[in-house]
Amino acid sequence: MPERIKHAPLDIKKVKPPKAEIHLIKNQCKGCGYCIEFCPKKVLEESEEINARGVHPPKIVDEDKCILCSFCSVVCPDFAIFVLEKKQEETKK
Amino acid sequence: MCGAFDWKISSFFREGDLEMAEKKEHESKGEAVQPRIGVYVCQCGLNIAGSVDCEEVAKFASTLPDVVLAQYNRYTCSDQGQAGIKNDIKEHKLNRVVVASCSPRLHEPTFRKACEEAGLNKYLFEMANIREQCSWVHLYDRASATEKAKDLVKMAVAKARLLKPAVEIEVPITRKALVIGGGVAGIQAALDLADTGYKVFLVEKEPSIGGMMARIDKTFPTMDCSICILAPKMSDVGHHPNIELLANSEVTEVRGYIGNFHVKVNKKPRYVTKDCSACGECAKVCSIVVPNEFDVGLAIRHAIYTPFAQAVPATYLIDMNSCLNKNGVIVCDKCMKACERKAIQYEMQPETVELEVGTIIVATGADVFDPSTLPNYGYGKYPNVITSLEFERLINAGGPSGGRLLRPSDGEIPKRVAFIQCVGSRSDRNGRLYCSNVCCMNTIKDSLLIKEHWPETEIYVFYIDIRAYGKGFEDLYKRARKEGVVFIRGLPSEIKENRKTRDLWLAGENTLCQELYRMNFDLVVLSVGLESRKDSEVIQRLLTLSRNQDGFFLEAHPKLRPVDAATGGVFFAGCAEAPKDIKDSVTQASAAAARAGILMAKGKITVEAITPIVFPDKCKACGLCTKVCPYNAITLNKDLKRIEIAEAACGGCGTCAAECPFGALTQGHFTDDQIVSEIDAVTEHDADKKVVAFCCNWCSYAGADFAGVSRMQYPPNVRIIRTMCSGRVAPKFVERAFARGVAAVLVAGCHLGDCHYINANYQTQKRVERLWKKMEQSGLCKERLQLFWASAAEGERFASKIREMKTLVESVKPEEIEKAKKVFEKALGGA
DSSP states (O other): OOOOOOSOOTTGGGOOOOOEEEEEOGGGOOOOOHHHHHOTTOOEEEOSOOOTTSSOOEEESOGGGOOOOOHHHHHOTTOOEEEEEOOHHHHHO | OOSOOOTTSEEEEOOOOHHHHHHHHHHHTTTTOOOOEEEEEEOTTTTTTTTSOHHHHHHHHHTSTTEEEEEEESOTTSHHHHHHHHHHHHHTTOOEEEEEESOHHHHHHHHHHHHHHTTOOGGGEEEEEOIIIIITTOTTOHHHHHHHHHHHHHHHHHHHHTOOOOOOEEEEOOSEEEEEOOSHHHHHHHHHHHHHTOEEEEEOSSSSSOGGGGGOSEETTTTEEHHHHHHHHHHHHHHOTTEEEEOSEEEEEEEEETTEEEEEEEEOOOSBOTTOOOOOHHHHHOOOOEEOGGGTTSSEEOSEEOSSTTOSSOOOEEOTTTSSOOTTOOOOOHHHHHOTTOOBOTTOOOEEEEEEESEEEEOOOEEEOOGGGOGGGTBTTBTTEEEHHHHHHHHOTTSTTTTOOOOTTTOOOOSEEEEEEEETSSOSSSSOSSOOSSHHHHHHHHHHHHHHHOTTOEEEEEESOOOOOSTTHHHHHHHHHHTTOEEEESOEEEEEEOTTTOOEEEEEEETTTTEEEEEEESEEEEEEOEEEOTTHHHHHHHHTOOBOTTSSBOEEETTTEEEEESSTTEEEOGGGTSOOOHHHHHHHHHHHHHHHHHHHHHOEEEEOSOSEEEOTTTOOOOOHHHHHOTTOOEEEETTTTEEEEOTTTOOOOOHHHHHOTTSOEEETTBOHHHHHHHHHHHTTSOGGGOEEEEEETTTHHHHHHHHHHTTOOOOTTEEEEEESSGGGOOHHHHHHHHHTTOSEEEEEEOOTTOOTTTTHHHHHHHHHHHHHHHHHHTTOOGGGEEEEEOOTTOHHHHHHHHHHHHHHHHHOOHHHHHHHHHHTGGGGSOO
């Protein structure tokens, strides 16, 4: 349907997308960058810091953008990243 | 028929041996039979005899070659007159018949039928128009009118000598139909055809059928719930054994012609199989949130969704533009995990469906005008300015607000609402010139809906005119005024917003009271007009349709064939043809279905034998003819180096024959040598005083007839040669006329854009321009060749053109005529 959308959806506030909690095990990361590359929402990027394995582990840019697809933990060869859903009480804060 | 009937007042027989002729006929079996022409000059009471000496014309006709019988009578079209012709065909072994009477547009079918009944092929009949184009336009000049009538008869006889019998071919019609567009018009057309018993393919671009009507809350004037009356029809379409619904699909290719269309449809993947039970578990887990197009963005949807509750097909689908699983990488499989019936397939591919159909109904609908192009109304900038379509979604109980009319800025129910009419309609500056037909009544209905739910709301309607023309419309208008809706004539010139409250100020002039107003409102609804679909040129190209200046598809005739396209086998329904309300759309859809049904019930059509005739030995396979054909009826077979003609698709304009530089193509019943023989007949005597006019059958010839019917007098020095289209006029015809010493040539056709053959008269223009160039280069006065567009209603224009030509003819000097004869000398060869 070709109509132009000019107004914000009225029920946008009613939708409560689940909030994510991204856990990085920085010293386990070997800096392959798969998680950064494959994240559909571009939540991660390479950090400046150097970990125990002498590489740059990823850092979280915007945790709110994460939609909990967990693709990062699927592609991580070193099991260095996983995502949990934040509990409802926590999001309400 | 009145008055006494003087049959055979006089007959002029030619010395001819009947037996000899009979013998010859037997010898050659139709090939090169010596023509035996019967000429009948009709007096038409005094209509013709009043200013033409019919006896003299008949006497003259009897001296023409191959004429074996020439007579004049009072009413040739009467039963006795026809019986006489039939009798003569048998008695005198006539194998050609010429009737000099009224316009062939009037009585050609009558006489053709008479010939056929007497066993003579109807293509061996020819008419000379000595009433509309002679006696009626030269009422006070008997001598010249008689001379002109003689010339016209001579032309007809010359053509008749070369006429060939023809058989009309029959083309089978596939008994299946394609309906493009699944709005209410498409649904109705599909159901009607399917109920009649034909297989129907309904192609819809969107994921669900329903179109605009599905989004509207109530219908005017009865205030029925729109979706409640539409949903049963939608579900009928889904379940009908004769309907194959192709939703989320687009037509990409149409080949073939009436009765035999080959259609390719691109079926976009839904990524959800038919196993889907529409439980909605998948959408619950989808974390993607985007605005829902069906609700004009006033509600959200997920990447896996169904557009609305009553959608048909009811299965969910994935919008891959917003889904995470693009390019074959499956990032997120939440919906797949949630689906109990395992109906989700991320790897589904688009497929091309090929259909064979006999008829096509175009029901592609219309778009809504975008008011953000009007900066003075601030749509898109001010949140509380909405369009009528957004209003429909807001007031709809199934819509995003559950039927509560909310101000988008704060979610409050508005106390003062303004409707602004004609947004994008009836204005050449802001939007479209035409009236969009539905907005007035839609606004009245909307105002009543508000009054129904919140009677305290103050409603103002700003309008130019209120057009409440239909059944029950005026009652609804009255009711709205009774309920307290205020109608103010004069559109606001500007809308301004109070930044704090987001209220809106409307300023303008009340043109009835001649006073300025400035009013404050909580919500402003722009009553937007309808416009043609942005992508309608795709359908236009695929089906070789034409559109009017407003962008809507053009019907074959505005009064008598309102649902037919100029292309055979294609019909229109709904807003694709012009903006219309639901009732009119449904009416037109049923009409289109009936028209398509007529074709398919017959199962075959006959094609008039005026299609091209190819001489394969002359054809160089250059492909010029394929480019000028308005119907794509000619295809170039590159492997066999020849052209192939789809007779059924051919409209019969003959522009291909005019284009062919090698003489490898000619038009049946309007062959090159027939037209040349007419030119030669005109130019035999006194060519330097005459004008040869080539007129197209539909507009300019009809315009000349109209001049006759209206008794508009013009000089008698014009001789009209009828072609089906001005596109048939090959440059060599014009050249030959000049080479034979004619003073001036007129090429007349329909107005550009109004061509009966889609666009063939653009070719006419090109050819005449080329001839002008040639004439200029040879030092000839190019004024002597005139190009003229006249419609069937422009009799006076035609007459004044001929008067203008008369002065032109008088100004042409003999040296110039001689010069033209030399320049175009070449054109005399061949023929």
